[in-house]
Amino acid sequence: MINIPRVRQGPLRALGIRLALAITLVLVTVAAIYTDREGYRDLNEDGLTLLDCFYYAVVSLSTTGYGDITPVTPHARLMNVLFITPARVLFLIILVGTTLEVLTDQYRNSLRVSRWRRQLKDHIIICGYGTKGRAAVAALLETGYDKSRIVVVESRPDGVRQAIANGLVVIEGNATRSAVLLEADVKNSKAVIIATDTDEASVLISLTVRQLTAGQVRIIASVREQENAALLKQSGAHHVIVSSATAGRLLGLTTTAPPLIDVVEDLLTPGQGMALAMRSAERAEVGRNPRELSTLAVALIRRGKVLPLGGEQKLMIETGDLIVYIRDESSAVDVAV
Template sequence: MAIALAGHWFDRDGLRDNVDGTISFIDVLYFTAVTITTVGYGDIVPVTSQARLFDTFIVTPIRLFVWLIFLGTAYTFVFQKTWERIKTHMIANTLQHHYVVCGYGAGGESAVTELIRQGVNPDMIVVIDSDAERINNAIKLGVTTLIGDATHNATLGVACIERASALLVSLGRDDTAALVVLSARQLNSTIPISASVRAAENEALLSQAGATSIINPISLGGHLLARSSTHRGTVDYIRDLAAADGTVALHEREVGDQEVGKALHSLRPGLGVRILRNGEPIGFWEDGAQSIEAGDSIIEIVPLPNPNATGSEK
């Protein structure tokens, strides 16, 4: 607009005012505004070839540029948001037994990657983050994304937390994580919630908020780092158990009817290491593990197929 205003002012002799016959600065300002934003009203018109060429090759592209900005802004604030609401509603209608991941930093990204490695369909993973760049990175994995603040009940509601299978919270602040856990527990009283915590003293806070599993990556990393100095093979095996692409994995399942009454160590093909009975853990060496009861959950080490094996080797 400044370019068009300057051009019209310096070539104001090429304009004619059909009202009073004189061209003032206000007339030039008015003519520039109506010419760029509309087709003009005809009260001030270019009369010389130079003025008409300026309007044709300078003002017209400026007018088109202004309209593109207007349409782009309208699309962003009206059409795009409307479409996002429609798309979110469509996605929400199809979500059932999915995984909700709050926070797509280093921990959240690793968790999503591991879920996909374990065979979870990316369409069944919903990532919530307030950072657009992180959301764009999550989209590359094919997961469903939601830009917003996970501490708000409305955001968790859009993610259909009441129909989700599990909630994974990996945020940069422990107090924010606790607020997310509280909000989620209010909306879904039975959903398993796993939360990452940075400070050991906040583990009790997350537990009171309603988290069922609490992971302290700093503390866990310190334990493994210290143990690796003297027990390298042990640390390698722990990493093998935790990763989906290892040779073995820890597996938790409900006890089968045919397994009731048997000893934990007799189960096959996995290697039973713990029983969860009424929420209490029972080790394989304890008396309670000598007879499995109905309703128990079994934690076992199971072998994973060799990805390099083919045919009958698998």
């Protein structure tokens, strides 16, 4: 099931309002008939009871009209003309309107899904909307990534509701199933981020994505245990982040070198202080030493391989290189060397 965010009234609330209006209309009609019950005649000719009034109101409003109870006095007939007939039309509008709204809503949702599929390209799929999935989405949005190009695959009802509330497109289902990933158009996606709660699910999702895309889509996965990282890479993941090992290293840094943890947090928090950034090398920079740039370069990425700038080795920038540098977020300028 594809859930595209939109502003609308809840279906149960809309149905409840219509049901309340229909019941209120029936009760008002019963009260009007019961007040003027002397003007009606039934087949038994023993007068109308309250139950008879309910019966006549229901069959009249539903246009059934068995004819066993009829208005005989001018006053009762005038009541039918001025009140019962308009109430009958209004009752039908409520019933038919509910049906038409359901059909219209389904048709409108089908159009929205079709339009969404036509515009969907180079999107990022987030498998799992727990703590890690929400953090990944937040990081993408903070870097300026378009929310409409993020697709969440989630099977937990609370995760689905939270993702929809945050304005994200959600595919409701298990990401280990091929049909669910195809609904998310995984073949045309830019990357798949696996942020599930279990390492077993991460491995299965990675295998499924690799099978569906023939390894053409980048897979970034998170695992809890270090021993499962190699298995996940064998399953097709291009990058594996070990949450337990990363947390352990940060805890060790906090103990032995407390200032370093502040630097790491600053680098990983967009919008304030320092932040890691990446850009393509400019033509005028080709052939130059990265350390001579006005920005503080920390690494080069050449043909998918990371080349650190530390040590005595002197690297020169080549055409097509990507420069990883530190940017000053607070002043929106690059940090000078």
